[in-house]
Amino acid sequence: MFVHTCGPVIDNRALIALAEDLAREGAICVRDAIDPEWMRTLDDGFWRNIDSRRSELINIDLVSDFVMDSNCWMHVPEYIQFVKESPTASLVGALSGANELNVLDNDLLWNRHPQSIPTPWHQDCMYYDLAGHLYSLWIPLDSVEELASLVVVRASHKWGRRFSPADFSGSVNDILETVSLPQDVEPPFNPDKEESGVEFMRWEMARGDAILFDGRAVHGRGAGIPCGSSLRRLTFRFVTEDARWLPSAYPWTQLRMKPGELSPGERLSSPSFPLVWKK
Numbered sequence: 208m209f210v211h212t213c214g215p216v217i218d219n220r221a222l223i224a225l226a227e228d229l230a231r232e233g234a235i236c237v238r239d240a241i242d243p244e245w246m247r248t249l250d251d252g253f254w255r256n257i258d259s260r261r262s263e264l265i266n267i268d269l270v271s272d273f274v275m276d277s278n279c280w281m282h283v284p285e286y287i288q289f290v291k292e293s294p295t296a297s298l299v300g301a302l303s304g305a306n307e308l309n310v311l312d313n314d315l316l317w318n319r320h321p322q323s324i325p326t327p328w329h330q331d332c333m334y335y336d337l338a339g340h341l342y343s344l345w346i347p348l349d350s351v352e353e354l355a356s357l358v359v360v361r362a363s364h365k366w367g368r369r370f371s372p373a374d375f376s377g378s379v380n381d382i383l384e385t386v387s388l389p390q391d392v393e394p395p396f397n398p399d400k401e402e403s404g405v406e407f408m409r410w411e412m413a414r415g416d417a418i419l420f421d422g423r424a425v426h427g428r429g430a431g432i433p434c435g436s437s438l439r440r441l442t443f444r445f446v447t448e449d450a451r452w453l454p455s456a457y458p459w460t461q462l463r464m465k466p467g468e469l470s471p472g473e474r475l476s477s478p479s480f481p482l483v484w485k486k
């Protein structure tokens with residue numbers, strides 16, 4: 208297991224080691240990635256998000272009370288402040304080896320009941336019409352027991368494989384049932400069907416820790432795991448300067464990605480995908 212310890216101010220050597228681990232493993236846990244003040248800003252944003260966007264929230268499962276919202280960062284001033292003013296984008300930029308970073312989108316996920324429901328295995332890159340690199344930062348607002356952690360399949364970002372996107376809300380499955388998958392897209396990842404076996408990475412996390420992972424890395428979260436009284440988390444997604452909008456034939460991508468003012472092939476940099484960091 209690769210667990211990293213570093214304070215909010217990460218020295219150059221630690222930064223290089225973390226960046227190497229991210230490139231090799233596909234995911235890292237950055238200890239103390241976000242300082243307590245910015246965590247309080249995210250808490251405020253989370254509650255404003257819940258209060259102000261009630262009609263947009265997806266309440267997926269009434270038993271476990273799992274709540275989700277997507278691409279909501281532009282509606283929540285605390286999130287805007289976080290992506291534009293906190294040191295987080297520069298941390299992600301340095302760790303990913305980017306020259307520039309733009310915001311792609313974000314998610315809110317909340318298991319309100321101690322009994323967690325699983326997050327299906329998936330690759331974030333499969334939900335977008337994108338060429339180029341995508342990085343996701345998973346920020347739990349509550350501490351996380353190891354068994355409730357995001358689970359990343361080690362080095363899966365280097366497999367060169369693409370798995371059909373899994374469904375969080377029911378909307379994608381409906382679409383998936385009606386389309387034939389492109390030949391190079393495999394059915395959703397199933398670790399039991401992997402011939403050579405796979406290794407999982409998971410982390411016990413304190414508030415302020417965050418997992419940074421490559422958009423191609425296969426990840427999910429386990430089922431039926433007691434995770435305390437609540438597990439609130441936010442994911443912010445960033446793209447590097449090579450990211451282009453490439454409209455595809457996959458109808459599910461339109462659910463998440465609204466290219467707005469972009470033309471096909473254009474760099475993902477616009478008011479909808481603002482530049483937040485430059486080397």
Ligand SMILES: O=C(O)CCC(=O)C(=O)O
Binds near residue numbers: 326343
């Ligand atoms: O928090 C979770 O359960 C899953 C989050 C996730 O998979 C993601 O943000 O890509």
